[in-house]
Amino acid sequence: MGYQGNFRVWRGDADGGGLEDFTVEVNEGEVVLDVIHRLQATQAGDLAVRWNCKAGKCGSCSAEINGRPRLLCMTRMSTFTEGETITITPMRTFPIIRDLVTDVSFNYTKAREIPSFKPPKGLAPGEYRMQQVDVERSQEFRKCIECFLCQDTCHVIRDHEENKEAFAGPRFLMRVAELEMHPLDEGGRVDAAQEQHGLGLCNITKCCSEVCPEHIKITDNALIPMKERVADRKYDPIVWLGNKIFRRQP
Amino acid sequence: MRAQISERTLRTDRWWLSPLLTVAGLGLISVYAAIRTFMNDYYWVGEYHYLTPMYSPCLSAECVPAASHFGQPLPELPGFLTPPIFIIPFLLGFRITCYYYRKAYYRAAWMSPPACAVAEPHKTYTGETKAPLIAQNLHRYFFYAASILLLINIYDAIAAFSGEKGFGIGLGNIILLVNVGLLAAYTLSCHSCRHIMGGKLKHFSKHPVRYWMWQRISTLNGKHMQLAWSSLIFVCLTDLYIALVASGVIGDLRFVN
Ligand code: SF4
Ligand code: SF4
Ligand code: FES
Ligand code: FES
Numbered sequence: 001m002g003y004q005g006n007f008r009v010w011r012g013d014a015d016g017g018g019l020e021d022f023t024v025e026v027n028e029g030e031v032v033l034d035v036i037h038r039l040q041a042t043q044a045g046d047l048a049v050r051w052n053c054k055a056g057k058c059g060s061c062s063a064e065i066n067g068r069p070r071l072l073c074m075t076r077m078s079t080f081t082e083g084e085t086i087t088i089t090p091m092r093t094f095p096i097i098r099d100l101v102t103d104v105s106f107n108y109t110k111a112r113e114i115p116s117f118k119p120p121k122g123l124a125p126g127e128y129r130m131q132q133v134d135v136e137r138s139q140e141f142r143k144c145i146e147c148f149l150c151q152d153t154c155h156v157i158r159d160h161e162e163n164k165e166a167f168a169g170p171r172f173l174m175r176v177a178e179l180e181m182h183p184l185d186e187g188g189r190v191d192a193a194q195e196q197h198g199l200g201l202c203n204i205t206k207c208c209s210e211v212c213p214e215h216i217k218i219t220d221n222a223l224i225p226m227k228e229r230v231a232d233r234k235y236d237p238i239v240w241l242g243n244k245i246f247r248r249q250p
Numbered sequence: 251m252r253a254q255i256s257e258r259t260l261r262t263d264r265w266w267l268s269p270l271l272t273v274a275g276l277g278l279i280s281v282y283a284a285i286r287t288f289m290n291d292y293y294w295v296g297e298y299h300y301l302t303p304m305y306s307p308c309l310s311a312e313c314v315p316a317a318s319h320f321g322q323p324l325p326e327l328p329g330f331l332t333p334p335i336f337i338i339p340f341l342l343g344f345r346i347t348c349y350y351y352r353k354a355y356y357r358a359a360w361m362s363p364p365a366c367a368v369a370e371p372h373k374t375y376t377g378e379t380k381a382p383l384i385a386q387n388l389h390r391y392f393f394y395a396a397s398i399l400l401l402i403n404i405y406d407a408i409a410a411f412s413g414e415k416g417f418g419i420g421l422g423n424i425i426l427l428v429n430v431g432l433l434a435a436y437t438l439s440c441h442s443c444r445h446i447m448g449g450k451l452k453h454f455s456k457h458p459v460r461y462w463m464w465q466r467i468s469t470l471n472g473k474h475m476q477l478a479w480s481s482l483i484f485v486c487l488t489d490l491y492i493a494l495v496a497s498g499v500i501g502d503l504r505f506v507n
Contacts, residue, residue, distance in 0.1 A: 092252060210366050
Protein backbone atom coordinates (compact mmCIF):
# COMPACT_ATOMS: atom_id res chain seq x y z
CA MET A 1 0.00 0.00 0.00
CA GLY A 2 1.26 3.46 -0.86
CA TYR A 3 1.57 6.36 1.53
CA GLN A 4 2.66 10.00 1.49
CA GLY A 5 6.22 10.17 2.77
CA ASN A 6 8.08 13.19 4.15
CA PHE A 7 11.38 14.09 2.56
CA ARG A 8 13.99 16.79 2.99
CA VAL A 9 16.23 17.13 -0.02
CA TRP A 10 19.26 19.38 -0.31
CA ARG A 11 18.90 21.74 -3.26
CA GLY A 12 21.39 24.27 -4.47
CA ASP A 13 24.82 24.65 -5.99
CA ALA A 14 28.24 26.08 -5.20
CA ASP A 15 26.71 29.47 -4.45
CA GLY A 16 24.54 28.13 -1.68
CA GLY A 17 21.53 26.03 -0.97
CA GLY A 18 19.66 24.23 1.74
CA LEU A 19 17.21 21.53 2.68
CA GLU A 20 13.76 21.70 1.10
CA ASP A 21 10.72 19.80 2.31
CA PHE A 22 8.63 17.63 0.01
CA THR A 23 5.78 15.20 0.43
CA VAL A 24 6.02 12.38 -2.09
CA GLU A 25 4.08 9.21 -2.68
CA VAL A 26 5.86 6.01 -1.67
CA ASN A 27 4.78 2.57 -2.91
CA GLU A 28 5.54 -0.90 -1.70
CA GLY A 29 8.87 -2.34 -2.78
CA GLU A 30 10.42 1.00 -3.70
CA VAL A 31 13.91 2.29 -3.06
CA VAL A 32 14.89 5.88 -2.31
CA LEU A 33 15.90 6.47 -5.92
CA ASP A 34 12.33 5.63 -7.04
CA VAL A 35 11.03 8.36 -4.78
CA ILE A 36 13.60 10.84 -6.05
CA HIS A 37 12.50 10.04 -9.60
CA ARG A 38 8.86 10.58 -8.67
CA LEU A 39 9.79 13.86 -7.05
CA GLN A 40 11.57 14.86 -10.24
CA ALA A 41 8.60 13.82 -12.39
CA THR A 42 5.89 15.49 -10.31
CA GLN A 43 7.25 18.42 -8.32
CA ALA A 44 10.85 19.35 -9.04
CA GLY A 45 11.55 18.86 -12.73
CA ASP A 46 15.00 20.40 -12.47
CA LEU A 47 16.25 18.30 -9.54
CA ALA A 48 19.72 17.00 -10.38
CA VAL A 49 20.57 13.42 -9.48
CA ARG A 50 23.13 11.04 -10.98
CA TRP A 51 22.14 7.44 -11.61
CA ASN A 52 22.49 4.72 -14.17
CA CYS A 53 21.91 1.07 -13.37
CA LYS A 54 19.43 1.10 -10.50
CA ALA A 55 20.99 -2.19 -9.50
CA GLY A 56 23.82 -1.19 -7.20
CA LYS A 57 26.44 -1.90 -9.82
CA CYS A 58 27.40 1.34 -11.54
CA GLY A 59 28.23 3.37 -8.45
CA SER A 60 26.59 6.55 -9.77
CA CYS A 61 23.84 7.24 -7.27
CA SER A 62 25.96 7.81 -4.15
CA ALA A 63 24.48 10.30 -1.70
CA GLU A 64 23.73 10.57 2.00
CA ILE A 65 20.46 9.38 3.45
CA ASN A 66 19.71 10.48 7.00
CA GLY A 67 23.34 11.45 7.23
CA ARG A 68 24.67 8.06 6.17
CA PRO A 69 26.59 7.62 2.92
CA ARG A 70 24.57 5.18 0.80
CA LEU A 71 23.51 4.23 -2.70
CA LEU A 72 20.10 5.75 -3.46
CA CYS A 73 19.15 2.72 -5.53
CA MET A 74 20.02 0.18 -2.85
CA THR A 75 18.30 1.80 0.10
CA ARG A 76 14.88 0.29 0.52
CA MET A 77 12.04 2.50 1.68
CA SER A 78 10.90 -0.38 3.87
CA THR A 79 13.83 0.32 6.21
CA PHE A 80 12.12 3.55 7.30
CA THR A 81 8.87 4.09 9.16
CA GLU A 82 6.01 5.83 7.37
CA GLY A 83 6.03 8.84 9.67
CA GLU A 84 9.77 9.40 9.46
CA THR A 85 11.22 12.39 7.59
CA ILE A 86 13.98 11.17 5.33
CA THR A 87 16.82 13.59 4.66
CA ILE A 88 18.73 13.23 1.41
CA THR A 89 21.91 15.21 0.86
CA PRO A 90 24.79 15.09 -1.62
CA MET A 91 28.12 13.58 -0.62
CA ARG A 92 29.79 16.04 1.70
CA THR A 93 33.42 15.45 0.87
CA PHE A 94 33.32 16.49 -2.78
CA PRO A 95 32.56 19.85 -4.40
CA ILE A 96 28.89 20.33 -5.20
CA ILE A 97 27.73 20.71 -8.79
CA ARG A 98 24.01 20.89 -8.22
CA ASP A 99 21.44 19.33 -5.85
CA LEU A 100 22.50 15.73 -5.29
CA VAL A 101 25.29 15.72 -7.85
CA THR A 102 28.89 16.26 -6.75
CA ASP A 103 32.14 16.58 -8.65
CA VAL A 104 34.05 13.39 -7.91
CA SER A 105 37.09 14.18 -10.05
CA PHE A 106 39.28 14.16 -6.91
CA ASN A 107 39.02 10.38 -7.17
CA TYR A 108 40.18 10.29 -10.78
CA THR A 109 43.17 12.43 -9.90
CA LYS A 110 44.05 10.01 -7.10
CA ALA A 111 43.60 7.01 -9.41
CA ARG A 112 46.08 8.47 -11.89
CA GLU A 113 48.70 8.95 -9.18
CA ILE A 114 49.07 5.18 -8.79
CA PRO A 115 51.51 3.63 -11.28
CA SER A 116 49.85 0.82 -13.21
CA PHE A 117 50.60 -2.90 -12.99
CA LYS A 118 54.26 -3.64 -13.59
CA PRO A 119 54.91 -7.16 -14.87
CA PRO A 120 58.32 -8.84 -14.59
CA LYS A 121 60.84 -7.82 -17.26
CA GLY A 122 60.63 -9.82 -20.46
CA LEU A 123 57.15 -11.16 -19.79
CA ALA A 124 54.66 -10.08 -22.43
CA PRO A 125 50.91 -9.98 -21.98
CA GLY A 126 49.62 -13.45 -22.75
CA GLU A 127 52.59 -15.05 -21.04
CA TYR A 128 51.40 -14.33 -17.52
CA ARG A 129 51.04 -17.52 -15.50
CA MET A 130 49.74 -17.40 -11.94
CA GLN A 131 48.39 -19.82 -9.37
CA GLN A 132 44.78 -19.32 -8.39
CA VAL A 133 45.62 -19.10 -4.65
CA ASP A 134 48.05 -16.29 -5.38
CA VAL A 135 45.65 -14.03 -7.25
CA GLU A 136 42.64 -14.89 -5.15
CA ARG A 137 43.31 -12.51 -2.32
CA SER A 138 43.19 -9.35 -4.40
CA GLN A 139 40.06 -10.45 -6.27
CA GLU A 140 37.96 -9.17 -3.39
CA PHE A 141 39.12 -5.64 -4.15
CA ARG A 142 38.01 -5.93 -7.74
CA LYS A 143 34.40 -6.04 -6.64
CA CYS A 144 34.67 -2.27 -6.17
CA ILE A 145 32.03 -0.37 -8.14
CA GLU A 146 33.76 2.98 -7.64
CA CYS A 147 30.84 4.59 -5.89
CA PHE A 148 33.33 6.56 -3.75
CA LEU A 149 31.16 6.26 -0.68
CA CYS A 150 34.24 5.13 1.23
CA GLN A 151 36.12 8.21 0.08
CA ASP A 152 33.16 10.35 1.10
CA THR A 153 32.96 8.84 4.57
CA CYS A 154 36.64 8.80 5.43
CA HIS A 155 37.12 11.47 8.08
CA VAL A 156 40.70 12.11 6.96
CA ILE A 157 39.37 14.13 4.03
CA ARG A 158 35.72 14.55 4.97
CA ASP A 159 36.64 16.61 8.01
CA HIS A 160 39.94 17.97 6.73
CA GLU A 161 39.91 19.38 3.23
CA GLU A 162 43.63 20.17 3.60
CA ASN A 163 44.48 16.45 3.68
CA LYS A 164 43.18 15.83 0.17
CA GLU A 165 46.55 16.60 -1.32
CA ALA A 166 48.39 14.00 0.75
CA PHE A 167 45.78 11.26 1.03
CA ALA A 168 44.64 8.86 -1.68
CA GLY A 169 41.69 7.63 0.36
CA PRO A 170 40.58 4.08 1.14
CA ARG A 171 39.54 3.22 -2.42
CA PHE A 172 42.96 3.99 -3.83
CA LEU A 173 45.01 2.70 -0.92
CA MET A 174 43.10 -0.50 -1.61
CA ARG A 175 44.20 -0.27 -5.24
CA VAL A 176 47.80 -0.02 -4.06
CA ALA A 177 47.24 -3.09 -1.88
CA GLU A 178 45.68 -4.97 -4.79
CA LEU A 179 48.74 -4.37 -6.94
CA GLU A 180 51.15 -5.06 -4.09
CA MET A 181 49.47 -8.43 -3.47
CA HIS A 182 49.41 -9.30 -7.16
CA PRO A 183 51.72 -12.29 -7.71
CA LEU A 184 53.34 -10.79 -10.81
CA ASP A 185 53.52 -7.13 -9.90
CA GLU A 186 57.01 -5.77 -9.39
CA GLY A 187 56.00 -2.21 -8.69
CA GLY A 188 57.45 -2.19 -5.14
CA ARG A 189 54.62 -0.17 -3.71
CA VAL A 190 55.07 -0.31 0.03
CA ASP A 191 57.18 2.80 0.57
CA ALA A 192 54.99 4.80 -1.80
CA ALA A 193 51.88 3.74 0.09
CA GLN A 194 53.20 5.52 3.17
CA GLU A 195 55.11 8.39 1.58
CA GLN A 196 53.02 9.31 -1.44
CA HIS A 197 49.55 7.97 -0.86
CA GLY A 198 49.20 8.87 2.83
CA LEU A 199 48.57 5.47 4.40
CA GLY A 200 49.79 6.83 7.74
CA LEU A 201 46.86 9.23 7.85
CA CYS A 202 44.40 6.38 8.06
CA ASN A 203 43.66 5.58 11.69
CA ILE A 204 41.86 2.34 10.87
CA THR A 205 38.54 3.51 12.28
CA LYS A 206 36.81 1.42 9.62
CA CYS A 207 34.15 3.81 8.34
CA CYS A 208 35.13 2.95 4.77
CA SER A 209 34.40 -0.72 5.44
CA GLU A 210 31.14 0.20 7.16
CA VAL A 211 29.69 2.01 4.15
CA CYS A 212 31.02 -0.08 1.27
CA PRO A 213 27.98 -1.39 -0.65
CA GLU A 214 30.07 -4.29 -1.94
CA HIS A 215 30.99 -5.25 1.64
CA ILE A 216 34.67 -5.24 0.82
CA LYS A 217 36.70 -5.55 4.01
CA ILE A 218 38.80 -2.55 3.03
CA THR A 219 40.39 -1.97 6.43
CA ASP A 220 41.02 -5.58 7.46
CA ASN A 221 42.13 -6.94 4.12
CA ALA A 222 43.78 -3.99 2.40
CA LEU A 223 44.71 -1.15 4.75
CA ILE A 224 45.94 -3.09 7.78
CA PRO A 225 47.94 -5.58 5.66
CA MET A 226 49.53 -2.56 3.96
CA LYS A 227 50.29 -0.98 7.34
CA GLU A 228 51.97 -4.22 8.37
CA ARG A 229 54.05 -4.22 5.18
CA VAL A 230 55.06 -0.63 5.86
CA ALA A 231 56.01 -1.63 9.40
CA ASP A 232 58.16 -4.43 7.94
CA ARG A 233 60.09 -2.05 5.78
CA LYS A 234 60.20 1.11 7.82
CA TYR A 235 59.60 0.38 11.48
CA ASP A 236 60.84 -3.13 12.12
CA PRO A 237 64.62 -3.13 12.60
CA ILE A 238 64.74 -6.92 12.77
CA VAL A 239 63.01 -7.51 9.45
CA TRP A 240 64.97 -4.64 7.93
CA LEU A 241 68.27 -6.17 9.04
CA GLY A 242 67.24 -9.64 7.86
CA ASN A 243 66.34 -8.28 4.44
CA LYS A 244 69.65 -6.43 4.23
CA ILE A 245 71.77 -9.42 5.25
CA PHE A 246 69.98 -12.04 3.16
CA ARG A 247 69.07 -9.65 0.35
CA ARG A 248 65.68 -11.19 0.28
CA GLN A 249 62.39 -9.98 -1.11
CA PRO A 250 59.49 -11.06 1.08
CA MET B 251 32.95 24.38 -2.85
CA ARG B 252 31.14 21.74 -0.90
CA ALA B 253 27.39 21.74 -0.45
CA GLN B 254 26.47 24.09 2.38
CA ILE B 255 25.25 21.94 5.24
CA SER B 256 25.79 23.39 8.67
CA GLU B 257 24.77 20.38 10.79
CA ARG B 258 27.67 18.39 12.16
CA THR B 259 25.82 15.26 11.15
CA LEU B 260 22.39 14.43 9.81
CA ARG B 261 22.40 10.97 11.29
CA THR B 262 19.21 10.17 13.13
CA ASP B 263 20.22 6.86 14.71
CA ARG B 264 21.91 6.52 18.07
CA TRP B 265 25.44 6.84 16.73
CA TRP B 266 26.71 8.03 20.13
CA LEU B 267 25.75 4.79 21.88
CA SER B 268 28.67 2.70 20.72
CA PRO B 269 31.40 5.22 21.67
CA LEU B 270 29.67 5.75 25.01
CA LEU B 271 29.64 2.03 25.78
CA THR B 272 33.28 1.75 24.72
CA VAL B 273 34.39 4.54 27.05
CA ALA B 274 32.31 3.16 29.91
CA GLY B 275 33.58 -0.39 29.39
CA LEU B 276 37.24 0.51 29.08
CA GLY B 277 36.97 2.97 31.97
CA LEU B 278 35.42 0.42 34.29
CA ILE B 279 38.00 -2.22 33.42
CA SER B 280 40.88 0.24 33.92
CA VAL B 281 39.60 1.15 37.38
CA TYR B 282 39.27 -2.51 38.31
CA ALA B 283 42.74 -3.31 36.99
CA ALA B 284 44.26 -0.39 38.90
CA ILE B 285 42.61 -1.44 42.16
CA ARG B 286 43.78 -5.01 41.80
CA THR B 287 47.28 -3.97 40.80
CA PHE B 288 47.82 -2.01 44.00
CA MET B 289 45.93 -4.39 46.25
CA ASN B 290 48.91 -6.75 46.08
CA ASP B 291 47.01 -9.53 47.83
CA TYR B 292 44.54 -12.34 47.14
CA TYR B 293 46.18 -13.41 43.91
CA TRP B 294 47.06 -16.94 44.93
CA VAL B 295 44.87 -19.75 46.25
CA GLY B 296 47.39 -21.92 48.12
CA GLU B 297 45.07 -24.90 48.57
CA TYR B 298 44.32 -25.35 44.86
CA HIS B 299 47.30 -23.54 43.35
CA TYR B 300 45.25 -21.01 41.45
CA LEU B 301 47.22 -17.97 40.32
CA THR B 302 45.45 -15.02 38.77
CA PRO B 303 46.74 -14.11 35.30
CA MET B 304 47.17 -10.52 36.52
CA TYR B 305 49.99 -11.57 38.84
CA SER B 306 51.65 -14.03 36.55
CA PRO B 307 54.59 -14.33 36.39
CA CYS B 308 55.14 -13.26 40.00
CA LEU B 309 58.79 -12.36 39.96
CA SER B 310 59.66 -10.36 43.07
CA ALA B 311 60.73 -11.52 46.50
CA GLU B 312 57.51 -10.35 48.12
CA CYS B 313 55.42 -12.87 46.12
CA VAL B 314 53.99 -15.88 47.88
CA PRO B 315 56.86 -18.32 47.13
CA ALA B 316 54.61 -21.06 45.71
CA ALA B 317 53.03 -18.56 43.30
CA SER B 318 56.39 -17.78 41.71
CA HIS B 319 56.45 -20.50 39.08
CA PHE B 320 59.48 -18.93 37.46
CA GLY B 321 61.55 -18.00 40.51
CA GLN B 322 62.02 -14.59 42.11
CA PRO B 323 64.77 -12.80 40.23
CA LEU B 324 63.59 -9.42 41.54
CA PRO B 325 64.31 -8.29 45.13
CA GLU B 326 61.70 -7.05 47.56
CA LEU B 327 60.45 -3.78 46.09
CA PRO B 328 58.77 -0.67 47.46
CA GLY B 329 55.00 -0.85 47.86
CA PHE B 330 53.92 0.71 44.60
CA LEU B 331 56.04 -1.66 42.50
CA THR B 332 53.65 -4.56 42.86
CA PRO B 333 54.14 -7.68 40.69
CA PRO B 334 51.61 -6.62 38.00
CA ILE B 335 53.58 -3.42 37.40
CA PHE B 336 56.08 -5.55 35.52
CA ILE B 337 53.48 -7.35 33.43
CA ILE B 338 50.96 -4.64 32.70
CA PRO B 339 53.16 -2.49 30.43
CA PHE B 340 53.36 -5.40 28.00
CA LEU B 341 49.72 -6.39 28.21
CA LEU B 342 48.55 -2.79 28.08
CA GLY B 343 50.98 -2.07 25.26
CA PHE B 344 49.61 -5.02 23.33
CA ARG B 345 46.02 -3.88 23.73
CA ILE B 346 46.71 -0.17 23.23
CA THR B 347 48.51 -0.76 19.95
CA CYS B 348 46.00 -3.42 18.83
CA TYR B 349 44.30 -2.43 15.59
CA TYR B 350 40.89 -3.08 17.09
CA TYR B 351 41.41 -1.10 20.29
CA ARG B 352 42.94 1.70 18.27
CA LYS B 353 39.75 1.95 16.29
CA ALA B 354 37.74 1.81 19.52
CA TYR B 355 39.53 4.57 21.40
CA TYR B 356 40.25 6.77 18.41
CA ARG B 357 36.52 6.85 17.96
CA ALA B 358 35.26 6.78 21.52
CA ALA B 359 37.89 8.71 23.46
CA TRP B 360 39.54 10.90 20.85
CA MET B 361 36.42 11.35 18.70
CA SER B 362 38.40 11.07 15.53
CA PRO B 363 35.76 10.44 14.28
CA PRO B 364 33.13 9.76 17.00
CA ALA B 365 31.13 7.74 14.47
CA CYS B 366 31.05 7.46 10.70
CA ALA B 367 29.90 10.63 8.97
CA VAL B 368 29.88 12.57 12.25
CA ALA B 369 32.34 15.45 12.11
CA GLU B 370 35.25 15.29 14.49
CA PRO B 371 35.92 18.29 16.72
CA HIS B 372 39.61 18.66 15.88
CA LYS B 373 40.97 21.44 13.71
CA THR B 374 43.89 19.50 12.29
CA TYR B 375 44.56 15.84 11.81
CA THR B 376 47.78 13.96 11.14
CA GLY B 377 46.63 10.39 11.82
CA GLU B 378 49.40 7.98 12.64
CA THR B 379 52.11 9.84 10.77
CA LYS B 380 53.79 11.61 13.70
CA ALA B 381 55.05 10.89 17.22
CA PRO B 382 53.61 9.56 19.44
CA LEU B 383 51.08 7.74 17.27
CA ILE B 384 53.67 6.58 14.79
CA ALA B 385 54.75 4.17 17.54
CA GLN B 386 51.60 2.17 16.85
CA ASN B 387 53.74 0.53 14.19
CA LEU B 388 55.52 -1.35 16.98
CA HIS B 389 52.46 -3.49 17.64
CA ARG B 390 54.22 -6.65 16.51
CA TYR B 391 56.74 -6.45 19.36
CA PHE B 392 53.95 -6.32 21.88
CA PHE B 393 52.46 -9.29 20.07
CA TYR B 394 55.66 -11.24 20.73
CA ALA B 395 55.75 -10.19 24.38
CA ALA B 396 52.08 -11.02 24.87
CA SER B 397 52.61 -14.42 23.29
CA ILE B 398 55.26 -15.23 25.90
CA LEU B 399 52.95 -14.11 28.71
CA LEU B 400 50.22 -16.23 27.18
CA LEU B 401 52.47 -19.31 27.31
CA ILE B 402 53.12 -18.55 30.99
CA ASN B 403 49.37 -18.26 31.61
CA ILE B 404 48.82 -21.60 29.90
CA TYR B 405 51.50 -23.14 32.12
CA ASP B 406 49.78 -21.69 35.21
CA ALA B 407 46.40 -23.01 34.10
CA ILE B 408 47.77 -26.52 33.68
CA ALA B 409 49.80 -26.38 36.90
CA ALA B 410 46.61 -25.46 38.75
CA PHE B 411 45.31 -29.00 38.30
CA SER B 412 47.74 -30.09 40.97
CA GLY B 413 46.89 -28.54 44.33
CA GLU B 414 48.06 -29.17 47.89
CA LYS B 415 46.28 -32.52 47.95
CA GLY B 416 47.43 -33.58 44.51
CA PHE B 417 45.34 -33.72 41.35
CA GLY B 418 41.96 -32.02 41.50
CA ILE B 419 39.43 -30.16 39.40
CA GLY B 420 37.39 -27.22 40.58
CA LEU B 421 35.42 -24.40 39.00
CA GLY B 422 38.61 -22.34 39.24
CA ASN B 423 40.36 -24.75 36.88
CA ILE B 424 37.60 -24.45 34.32
CA ILE B 425 37.69 -20.66 34.57
CA LEU B 426 41.47 -20.60 34.16
CA LEU B 427 41.21 -22.84 31.10
CA VAL B 428 38.48 -20.78 29.43
CA ASN B 429 40.54 -17.70 30.19
CA VAL B 430 43.66 -18.96 28.44
CA GLY B 431 41.48 -20.24 25.59
CA LEU B 432 40.05 -16.77 25.03
CA LEU B 433 43.45 -15.11 25.42
CA ALA B 434 44.96 -17.53 22.92
CA ALA B 435 42.16 -16.88 20.43
CA TYR B 436 42.57 -13.12 20.85
CA THR B 437 46.35 -13.29 20.45
CA LEU B 438 46.20 -15.60 17.42
CA SER B 439 43.58 -13.45 15.73
CA CYS B 440 45.90 -10.42 15.90
CA HIS B 441 46.45 -8.61 12.60
CA SER B 442 50.23 -8.67 13.10
CA CYS B 443 50.06 -12.41 13.72
CA ARG B 444 48.04 -12.80 10.52
CA HIS B 445 50.67 -10.85 8.65
CA ILE B 446 53.65 -12.67 10.14
CA MET B 447 52.18 -16.14 9.71
CA GLY B 448 51.36 -15.73 6.04
CA GLY B 449 49.82 -12.41 5.12
CA LYS B 450 53.14 -10.91 4.09
CA LEU B 451 53.68 -13.52 1.37
CA LYS B 452 53.17 -12.68 -2.25
CA HIS B 453 53.04 -16.30 -3.36
CA PHE B 454 50.88 -18.49 -1.14
CA SER B 455 51.41 -21.34 -3.59
CA LYS B 456 55.06 -21.60 -2.56
CA HIS B 457 54.24 -21.84 1.16
CA PRO B 458 51.32 -24.25 1.64
CA VAL B 459 51.71 -24.53 5.42
CA ARG B 460 51.84 -20.82 6.00
CA TYR B 461 48.93 -20.38 3.60
CA TRP B 462 46.92 -22.87 5.61
CA MET B 463 47.77 -21.01 8.83
CA TRP B 464 46.91 -17.67 7.25
CA GLN B 465 43.48 -19.00 6.29
CA ARG B 466 42.77 -20.25 9.81
CA ILE B 467 44.01 -17.03 11.38
CA SER B 468 41.99 -14.97 8.90
CA THR B 469 38.83 -16.72 10.08
CA LEU B 470 39.69 -15.93 13.70
CA ASN B 471 40.72 -12.42 12.71
CA GLY B 472 37.19 -11.75 11.48
CA LYS B 473 36.12 -12.05 15.12
CA HIS B 474 38.95 -9.95 16.52
CA MET B 475 36.67 -7.35 18.08
CA GLN B 476 34.53 -9.93 19.83
CA LEU B 477 37.65 -11.73 21.06
CA ALA B 478 39.20 -8.46 22.24
CA TRP B 479 36.22 -7.75 24.46
CA SER B 480 35.46 -11.25 25.65
CA SER B 481 39.08 -12.00 26.56
CA LEU B 482 39.45 -8.67 28.37
CA ILE B 483 36.27 -9.09 30.37
CA PHE B 484 37.03 -12.70 31.14
CA VAL B 485 40.51 -11.93 32.49
CA CYS B 486 38.86 -9.57 34.97
CA LEU B 487 36.25 -12.17 35.92
CA THR B 488 38.96 -14.79 36.35
CA ASP B 489 40.90 -12.45 38.57
CA LEU B 490 37.78 -11.59 40.53
CA TYR B 491 36.94 -15.24 41.09
CA ILE B 492 40.43 -16.00 42.33
CA ALA B 493 40.42 -12.92 44.55
CA LEU B 494 37.13 -14.00 46.09
CA VAL B 495 38.33 -17.55 46.71
CA ALA B 496 41.72 -16.41 47.97
CA SER B 497 40.16 -13.98 50.43
CA GLY B 498 37.76 -16.64 51.68
CA VAL B 499 34.62 -14.76 50.61
CA ILE B 500 33.51 -17.78 48.60
CA GLY B 501 34.73 -21.35 48.43
CA ASP B 502 35.83 -23.02 45.21
CA LEU B 503 33.27 -25.37 43.72
CA ARG B 504 35.10 -28.72 43.52
CA PHE B 505 34.28 -31.47 41.04
CA VAL B 506 37.23 -33.78 41.72
CA ASN B 507 39.25 -33.78 44.96
S1 SF4 C 1 39.77 3.05 8.05
FE1 SF4 C 1 41.22 4.57 7.31
S2 SF4 C 1 40.74 4.86 5.17
FE2 SF4 C 1 38.98 3.81 6.10
S3 SF4 C 1 37.61 5.48 6.68
FE3 SF4 C 1 38.87 5.06 8.45
S4 SF4 C 1 40.62 6.47 8.31
FE4 SF4 C 1 39.61 6.42 6.30
S1 SF4 D 1 35.58 0.25 -2.06
FE1 SF4 D 1 33.39 0.00 -1.75
S2 SF4 D 1 32.73 2.03 -1.01
FE2 SF4 D 1 34.74 2.32 -1.92
S3 SF4 D 1 34.38 2.94 -4.01
FE3 SF4 D 1 34.62 0.71 -4.03
S4 SF4 D 1 32.57 -0.13 -3.80
FE4 SF4 D 1 32.45 2.04 -3.25
S1 FES E 1 22.19 3.64 -9.96
FE1 FES E 1 23.89 2.34 -10.29
S2 FES E 1 24.55 2.01 -8.25
FE2 FES E 1 22.73 3.10 -7.96
S1 FES F 1 45.53 -6.41 16.10
FE1 FES F 1 44.52 -6.66 17.95
S2 FES F 1 46.01 -7.74 19.05
FE2 FES F 1 47.07 -7.36 17.21
